[in-house]
Amino acid sequence: MDRRNFWTQHSPAPVSRRALIHRMSAGGVGLAAAGILGCGRSGSGKQTAAGASGSAGTTLQPQKGGYLQHMLPYSVANLDPATTEDATGYGFVETDWYDLLVRIQYTPNPDWRILNKVIPSLAERFEQVDKTTYTFSVRQGVKFHNGDALSAQDVVYSYSRIKDPALKPNPSVVRYLDNIDKAEATDPYTVRLTTKRPDADFLANISYRYACIVSKRFVENGGDLTKTVVGTGPFKLSSYQRDSTALAVRNPDSWLPSGSYLDGIKLVLKVDDSTMSAAFATGDVDILIRHDRKQADPILKANPKALTQNAPADQVYGVTFNQTKPPFSDLRVRQAVHLAIDRQAADQATNFGEGVICGPLVVVGKTGWHIPVDEMLKLPGYRQPKAQDVTEAKRLLAGAGFASGFKTTLGFSSATESQSAYAEVVQAQLKQIGIDASLQPWDNATYTQHRAKPDHDMVIVSEGSFSSPGSVAYASFYSSGVFAKPTGVNDPDLDKLIDSQAVEFDFDKRGTIFQQIERWILDKAYKAPISTPKLVRLNQPWVHDWVDSKNNRATVMNPDAVWMSADQAPASRRQV
Amino acid sequence: MVASHESLAIFGAGERRDRPLRVFVWLQRKPVGAVSMGIIVVLALAAVFAGRIAPYDPLAQEYSAVLEAPSRHHVMGTDNLGRDILSRVIYGARISLAVGVVAVLIGTSLGTTIGVLSGFFGGALDLIIQRVMDAWLAFPLIIFALGVLAALGPGLPQTMLAVGVVSIPTTSRVIRGSVLAEKQRVYIEAARAIGAGHLRIMLRHIVPNIAATVIVLASLTLARAVLTEATLSFLGVGVPPPNPAWGSMLSGKARDYMLSAPWMAIWPGIFISLTVLSWNLLGDAVRDLLDPRLRNA
Numbered sequence: 063m064d065r066r067n068f069w070t071q072h073s074p075a076p077v078s079r080r081a082l083i084h085r086m087s088a089g090g091v092g093l094a095a096a097g098i099l100g101c102g103r104s105g106s107g108k109q110t111a112a113g114a115s116g117s118a119g120t121t122l123q124p125q126k127g128g129y130l131q132h133m134l135p136y137s138v139a140n141l142d143p144a145t146t147e148d149a150t151g152y153g154f155v156e157t158d159w160y161d162l163l164v165r166i167q168y169t170p171n172p173d174w175r176i177l178n179k180v181i182p183s184l185a186e187r188f189e190q191v192d193k194t195t196y197t198f199s200v201r202q203g204v205k206f207h208n209g210d211a212l213s214a215q216d217v218v219y220s221y222s223r224i225k226d227p228a229l230k231p232n233p234s235v236v237r238y239l240d241n242i243d244k245a246e247a248t249d250p251y252t253v254r255l256t257t258k259r260p261d262a263d264f265l266a267n268i269s270y271r272y273a274c275i276v277s278k279r280f281v282e283n284g285g286d287l288t289k290t291v292v293g294t295g296p297f298k299l300s301s302y303q304r305d306s307t308a309l310a311v312r313n314p315d316s317w318l319p320s321g322s323y324l325d326g327i328k329l330v331l332k333v334d335d336s337t338m339s340a341a342f343a344t345g346d347v348d349i350l351i352r353h354d355r356k357q358a359d360p361i362l363k364a365n366p367k368a369l370t371q372n373a374p375a376d377q378v379y380g381v382t383f384n385q386t387k388p389p390f391s392d393l394r395v396r397q398a399v400h401l402a403i404d405r406q407a408a409d410q411a412t413n414f415g416e417g418v419i420c421g422p423l424v425v426v427g428k429t430g431w432h433i434p435v436d437e438m439l440k441l442p443g444y445r446q447p448k449a450q451d452v453t454e455a456k457r458l459l460a461g462a463g464f465a466s467g468f469k470t471t472l473g474f475s476s477a478t479e480s481q482s483a484y485a486e487v488v489q490a491q492l493k494q495i496g497i498d499a500s501l502q503p504w505d506n507a508t509y510t511q512h513r514a515k516p517d518h519d520m521v522i523v524s525e526g527s528f529s530s531p532g533s534v535a536y537a538s539f540y541s542s543g544v545f546a547k548p549t550g551v552n553d554p555d556l557d558k559l560i561d562s563q564a565v566e567f568d569f570d571k572r573g574t575i576f577q578q579i580e581r582w583i584l585d586k587a588y589k590a591p592i593s594t595p596k597l598v599r600l601n602q603p604w605v606h607d608w609v610d611s612k613n614n615r616a617t618v619m620n621p622d623a624v625w626m627s628a629d630q631a632p633a634s635r636r637q638v
Numbered sequence: 639m640v641a642s643h644e645s646l647a648i649f650g651a652g653e654r655r656d657r658p659l660r661v662f663v664w665l666q667r668k669p670v671g672a673v674s675m676g677i678i679v680v681l682a683l684a685a686v687f688a689g690r691i692a693p694y695d696p697l698a699q700e701y702s703a704v705l706e707a708p709s710r711h712h713v714m715g716t717d718n719l720g721r722d723i724l725s726r727v728i729y730g731a732r733i734s735l736a737v738g739v740v741a742v743l744i745g746t747s748l749g750t751t752i753g754v755l756s757g758f759f760g761g762a763l764d765l766i767i768q769r770v771m772d773a774w775l776a777f778p779l780i781i782f783a784l785g786v787l788a789a790l791g792p793g794l795p796q797t798m799l800a801v802g803v804v805s806i807p808t809t810s811r812v813i814r815g816s817v818l819a820e821k822q823r824v825y826i827e828a829a830r831a832i833g834a835g836h837l838r839i840m841l842r843h844i845v846p847n848i849a850a851t852v853i854v855l856a857s858l859t860l861a862r863a864v865l866t867e868a869t870l871s872f873l874g875v876g877v878p879p880p881n882p883a884w885g886s887m888l889s890g891k892a893r894d895y896m897l898s899a900p901w902m903a904i905w906p907g908i909f910i911s912l913t914v915l916s917w918n919l920l921g922d923a924v925r926d927l928l929d930p931r932l933r934n935a
Contacts, residue, residue: 503878
């Protein structure tokens with residue numbers, strides 16, 4: 063077996079004001095009383111009788127037809143895949159309407175993140191020539207939605223434009239494509255990409271939804287991608303009304319042999335979370351992700367035919383530190399924080415005990431790539447009961463000169479699911495060792511800015527990965543990383559370890575290196591990891607083969623492969 | 639709204655012996671106002687004595703009791719971190735009333751000062767001040783408060799200031815109108831005739847005679863302040879967690895668990911509604927009491 067090339071082997075009433083107030087208050091009190099009396103039970107709805115996802119192992123044959131109904135809690139003003147705010151959202155702009163050069167093989171089962179297998183897409187073949195050079199044969203005969211023919215020049219243009227500072231690309235897009243040093247069209251249908259450094263995750267990184275291929279001719283002729291979608295994706299944009307609705311219809315000229323199964327996807331934008339839950343319960347939305355069982359149970363009670371699947375999210379919640387200044391420049395203080403956190407209790411609070419206690423980088427489940435669970439649960443900080451860790455934490459603080467504790471701050475993103483809950487739990491647990499952390503909620507943009515600057519003390523993070531821990535390692539623990547550098551993580555030995563995993567293309571050997579990285583991060587207390595929630599994925603029984611992104615958002619990673627049982631789907635799915 | 643000399647009979651110009659009787663008569667005539675006052679008094683006492691009344695520490699997390707329905711042990715249930723909601727509602731009253739009272743003090747004192755100066759002197763000063771107030775009033779109240787908090791950052795003192803500041807233009811407008819009416823009266827002319835200066839006239843004659851207006855305005859402003867604070871906390875920019883502000887109790891996880899644990903949102907919602915309604919109704923009742931045209935309505 064050729065072990066040098068890992069990737070070639072393996073790839074969503076007249077009444078007075080006074081009287082009116084009196085009547086409304088009487089009615090309101092009555093309603094509230096009825097609500098309280100009628101709701102005097104715990105939210106323990108039962109799981110659907112179907113249990114596992116209907117997508118798994120189905121023997122049904124895919125059918126053409128139907129419109130998937132998809133709701134999103136936000137809307138975007140910008141449809142350009144390189145700059146859209148949707149890059150950090152559900153990603154519907156990228157996945158529904160655009161294609162990539164190569165893509166991940168999204169399978170309902172097993173979890174696609176375990177192997178993260180890269181397969182052809184707009185490139186019908188690809189090859190790793192050496193450690194930093196890749197060639198791609200661009201598929202011929204592919205047309206953009208406006209009729210422009212796809213060529214190697216479009217691919218080169220798509221990657222190059224992201225480096226243009228005038229474009230102001232979304233940092234999430236830049237992060238995954240940052241390792242591209244040069245993109246060249248060696249002939250009309252061949253692209254050569256050269257990377258700055260060897261990276262075993264390179265092909266996976268350009269397989270994520272961020273590396274969309276756009277039409278060079280369209281942009282150079284004055285086309286505005288922020289307002290118009292011109293991709294090669296399985297769907298074309300039929301209509302887009304910001305903050306209202308959008309419609310994606312099947313692309314009749316899709317390069318896929320059978321095109322998409324769905325006639326289209328109907329998007330309803332800016333929908334409140336609780337409205338989405340209610341809509342799923344009544345069958346008005348087809349796919350949904352809920353953070354935990356307590357949120358999902360009432361929905362399943364109202365809609366017992368819905369299908370569910372649980373899986374750990376693609377992020378590890380934890381605490382990172384600003385090590386550029388005291389007190390967190392002191393290893394003993396960081397270790398004290400790590401020891402004081404009761405991970406099992408935190409998981410009970412944030413995921414009702416159904417989450418997964420994790421190391422700092424790799425979500426538990428990618429066996430061989432993270433510290434073995436039975437070993438991890440015996441480590442300081444993870445072991446139970448906590449008394450020993452708390453005593454040790456106090457001793458460390460005293461040794462660092464903080465016997466009486468100290469005041470500090472703990473920032474978090476108020477827009478990211480569960481970060482506030484983790485923050486409140488950590489704050490309460492740190493109090494027992496004398497650390498008084500006041501919480502600082504930030505919106506998403508402010509949160510990212512603070513993380514990239516040394517102007518905070520501690521911050522809750524939700525990163526770490528199942529699918530691609532290497533990119534997280536580079537960003538958060540490598541000395542020049544976008545989050546590591548400003549917060550004082552400067553560890554040449556750790557850098558060497560991170561570099562060594564990037565050039566190790568053997569799956570098992572690479573996993574061993576990640577275990578070493580995790581142990582190193584824990585020893586140096588660069589991060590105090592906590593847990594990963596297990597998300598509950600729900601879909602209507604007439605929806606099949608949907609693959610989600612394994613985060614809190616119901617992204618459709620494989621819109622071309624999702625299909626609907628026409629006989630089960632309601633009439634509303636058969637028409638626009 | 640007309641403030642009159644007769645209205646002072648309730649507050650100080652009448653016989654002291656008659657005052658309890660007058661209050662009793664008022665309570666009988668304005669039962670809604672009386673009930674509202676009672677509710678406000680109860681909330682205020684709960685806020686002051688929260689430490690003695692609340693059965694649990696509002697910040698204490700009990701992970702074995704998360705999302706518990708109302709029961710004997712937790713009368714209003716618990717939230718997603720196992721915190722007792724009754725205790726958090728009681729301590730939340732402290733935050734809401736504190737923000738309300740301080741915001742009213744800021745808004746009413748500054749608004750009254752600006753309104754009195756603007757109305758009394760008139761002319762160019764009045765023109766300039768009122769144009770500034772016009773521009774100020776053009777901003778939606780919440781947007782303005784958000785702007786103030788964006789500059790100052792979240793926190794309790796900052797929220798008090800933001801909520802207080804947004805009530806200044808409305809207060810100044812109403813007070814200005816009252817001052818314009820008062821300064822035409824004969825007794826003001828008489829005071830000028832005997833040589834009283836501007837400051838003396840404003841402080842000794844005008845302000846006491848618009849006191850009723852100020853009082854009513856304060857009660858209505860306090861209602862609005864409570865609602866504004868709840869809105870800011872709901873949006874995540876007011877009082878930061880884990881402080882039990884009613885607005886922040888309504889947002890976040892309370893919305894996520896609306897179907898499985900609706901008590902997380904219902905109780906703070908009830909108390910916000912009750913508090914705002916009570917202050918509004920109390921303000922209405924006091925206004926009726928002080929306005930001779932509405933006193934017998």
